[in-house]
Amino acid sequence: PADTYCLQVNASDVFGNYDDMSVCIGLEVTSEAQFTIHLDAGWNMVSIPVIPADASVDAIFGDNITQPVYKYDAGYKPVTTLEPKKGYWVLANSAVDISISGTVPSDLGVTVVSGWNMIGPVSSGVQVDSFTDVTLPVYGYAAGYNPVTTLEQTKGYWVLASAETTLTV
Numbered sequence: 001p002a003d004t005y006c007l008q009v010n011a012s013d014v015f016g017n018y019d020d021m022s023v024c025i026g027l028e029v030t031s032e033a034q035f036t037i038h039l040d041a042g043w044n045m046v047s048i049p050v051i052p053a054d055a056s057v058d059a060i061f062g063d064n065i066t067q068p069v070y071k072y073d074a075g076y077k078p079v080t081t082l083e084p085k086k087g088y089w090v091l092a093n094s095a096v097d098i099s100i101s102g103t104v105p106s107d108l109g110v111t112v113v114s115g116w117n118m119i120g121p122v123s124s125g126v127q128v129d130s131f132t133d134v135t136l137p138v139y140g141y142a143a144g145y146n147p148v149t150t151l152e153q154t155k156g157y158w159v160l161a162s163a164e165t166t167l168t169v
Contacts (some may be wrong), residue, residue, distance in 0.1 A: 033140030034101040039064065039092035045141035045156035046090050047120015048082050055081045060100060066091045072118040085110035085169055087118030087156025100143045100154075109166040117159045121169040126151040133165040 006024040037046055051059065057080055068078035070089040082088060082103045087126045103134040105122050112119065112134075128149055137147030139158040151157055151169065159167070 011124060016064050018162065022031060031104040032101065033104050034099065035154050037098040037100055039098060040143070041092055041094045041098050042143075043141070044090045044092055045087055045118070045158075047061050047087050047155060047156045048084055048100055048102075049101060049120070049122040049153040050104055051084055052102035054101055055083065059097060061090065064093060064096045064098065066093060072116065074113075074115070084122050085120060085160075087120045089118075089156075107169050110163065110169050112159055112161040112162055113164050114161055117161060119159055119167065120156050120167060121151040121153055123169060124153055131159070131165075131167050133161055133163045134167070135160040 006022055008020065010018075010020045012018040024093055031102050033050055035049055037048070039046070048060070049054075054060075057067060060082060061069070066081075069082070070076040071086055072089075073077050076089070079088065084106075110119050128134070128136060128151065129140075137149075139145045139153070140148045140152075140155055141158075145158070148157065
């Protein structure tokens, strides 16, 4: 949403002529960022920390992966577009670095449901011990599942929630 900023100007010249005027403008600040998603050959659990201009799987990964890409929503579901704050399974044909840029989301909350959820952070250094209604550990994936204490941008994570809650990522 745009914030409105107003500037009040009071001016006079050497002859004593005086004028005041006010000008207001709407200003929306967006934050652009660029990241690198590293994919190992095989399965990877990833996320996107930005809203790209084109969020399609084709635009993001091209022919570096074998489709489909999967999200988890009470079971694996194929997707054609990616969203920030969600985690995804991606099958890479070989090790590759994917560059992604876009707007950083202003809302850092992700709603998780009771049970398992795949999420991805948009902030750096998210501490999992700050989560409420989540059973620790939170798991990342790198050639197997690994418990983590801090979430990294571009990675995906398994979170076991005991109730529906909103996590700040």
